Amino acid sequence: MTSPTATPAIARRRVGAAPSSPQLFEVLDCAKPLRPPARHSLAGVDEVLFLRADERSAARDGRTLRLGIPDPTMSGTHARLRREGDRFRVEDAGSTNGTFVNGQQERERILSDYDAIEMGHTELIFRASVAADGPPDVDGADLDPPAPGLATLVGPLALELARLPAIARSTVPVVIGGETGTGKEMIARAVHQLSERRGLFVAVNCGAIVPSLLVSELFGYRKGSFAGATENRPGLVRAADGGTLFLDEIAEMTAEAQAAVLRFLQEHEVLAVGATEPVKVDVRVLAATHVDLEAAVATGKFRGDLLPRITGFTVKLPPLRWRREDLGLLIASFLRKFGAETASLTCEAGRALLAYRWPTNIRELERCVQSALVLAGGEPVDVQHLPPAVRRGGGGEPVEKAPELRDLVAAEPSAPPRALTPEDARHRDELITLLREHHGNIAAVARVMGKARMQVHRWVKRYDLRLSDFR
Numbered sequence: 001m002t003s004p005t006a007t008p009a010i011a012r013r014r015v016g017a018a019p020s021s022p023q024l025f026e027v028l029d030c031a032k033p034l035r036p037p038a039r040h041s042l043a044g045v046d047e048v049l050f051l052r053a054d055e056r057s058a059a060r061d062g063r064t065l066r067l068g069i070p071d072p073t074m075s076g077t078h079a080r081l082r083r084e085g086d087r088f089r090v091e092d093a094g095s096t097n098g099t100f101v102n103g104q105q106e107r108e109r110i111l112s113d114y115d116a117i118e119m120g121h122t123e124l125i126f127r128a129s130v131a132a133d134g135p136p137d138v139d140g141a142d143l144d145p146p147a148p149g150l151a152t153l154v155g156p157l158a159l160e161l162a163r164l165p166a167i168a169r170s171t172v173p174v175v176i177g178g179e180t181g182t183g184k185e186m187i188a189r190a191v192h193q194l195s196e197r198r199g200l201f202v203a204v205n206c207g208a209i210v211p212s213l214l215v216s217e218l219f220g221y222r223k224g225s226f227a228g229a230t231e232n233r234p235g236l237v238r239a240a241d242g243g244t245l246f247l248d249e250i251a252e253m254t255a256e257a258q259a260a261v262l263r264f265l266q267e268h269e270v271l272a273v274g275a276t277e278p279v280k281v282d283v284r285v286l287a288a289t290h291v292d293l294e295a296a297v298a299t300g301k302f303r304g305d306l307l308p309r310i311t312g313f314t315v316k317l318p319p320l321r322w323r324r325e326d327l328g329l330l331i332a333s334f335l336r337k338f339g340a341e342t343a344s345l346t347c348e349a350g351r352a353l354l355a356y357r358w359p360t361n362i363r364e365l366e367r368c369v370q371s372a373l374v375l376a377g378g379e380p381v382d383v384q385h386l387p388p389a390v391r392r393g394g395g396g397e398p399v400e401k402a403p404e405l406r407d408l409v410a411a412e413p414s415a416p417p418r419a420l421t422p423e424d425a426r427h428r429d430e431l432i433t434l435l436r437e438h439h440g441n442i443a444a445v446a447r448v449m450g451k452a453r454m455q456v457h458r459w460v461k462r463y464d465l466r467l468s469d470f471r
Helices: 153-162 163-168 184-195 211-219 253-267 293-298 326-335 349-354 363-374 388-393 424-435 442-449 453-462
Strands: 020-029 038-041 049-052 059-060 063-069 075-082 087-092 099-100 108-110 113-120 122-131 137-139 175-177 201-203 244-250 284-289 314-315
Touching: 020 063, 020 326, 038 424, 049 314, 063 211, 075 113, 087 099, 087 388, 099 424, 122 153, 122 326, 122 349, 137 388, 175 184, 184 201, 184 244, 184 284, 201 388, 211 253, 244 253, 349 388, 424 442, 424 453, 442 453
Parallel strands: 049 063, 175 284, 175 314, 201 244, 244 284
Antiparallel strands: 020 038, 020 122, 038 137, 049 075, 059 063, 075 087, 087 108, 099 113, 113 122
């Protein structure tokens, strides 16, 4: 394309202020899912033209944005967006293969926030108003994440992650919050890598260790100090000496373990069970949780004097349903991880992936991609290769709107669910499993749980679940 403002190699993003504006995301090329996604600001734009091109380009001429998309299944001029006041209307331009919105072919339609648009093999997402920093056009190929796995096109999340290198090189304690499966350990490993500490990264799932053994596992024990102590063990804290100790689900620690961790953080030394002399250690502690620690302090489930010892910088990761703009980036990373760089998807599969809410987040997406590749056997991944819940959730229903994520990625919806306790989280996971097994049949789930159907409905609402995801 020729234009004085054409940008075939779209400019690299920068960290800065993040005003809100309409945004358009090229999320996924189903035929070539390793093609990087892109983000385009619609601030000051009255018309967008979608054009088939040999390479990606974004040309701005006055209030018109011409997007060149390297998708041979698109028509020369495939579709356009037109501004109508504060809204945008998508119009098919007589294309051969049609234009789809949320899985339905449309000649024209007023767009709502988070509508999914499909042209040829390309899946896009429209955001009515979202914060985004940097230049108006950002190519995913030019993202410069602070550490592997931290690339994102979600503006506020990118701003938050861009602060990690400075935090990592300091001694500021870090708490990573977010639902199960949002990538909290990945962030912790990135902080360790960026810190350049010479020691090991040692991850401890505080909820997975028998509570009565947690203190001895963390701080070690002397032979003969209790039944079963047949040898001296230094403990996981000393294993992380010179490195980083990651305490995952720290809110699930017993009161005894919290007291021991508090002493360790105050004195920078550990006292093994049965020992009489403490040992000095140099350990950076990172913590993660899916619960509100301040609420846990208020209810007496977490020590108020421990909270300020672990909280200096907080990163709260949004659930995947609030960052579908990054689905293409994540899918590409998993394809590379599983050695499937030549894999492709059908449009129906891509449509289903964008429509699903991903209740257990990035971890669920990874397992979905892994199993689909096996079932596809080298052929394009189709809908029948996806898990039943994803297939049922991809029927063209509009996706859930994300909250406005502005100053902190941890922004809550307008009617925020209350923070889940560890018991609530386990109960939610059990309910999700049963809903999947029984295809969202409340009566069947109620029978298995021995509860009234109304009670199961209450739990579904309480845990922010949607029955259509399981049917």
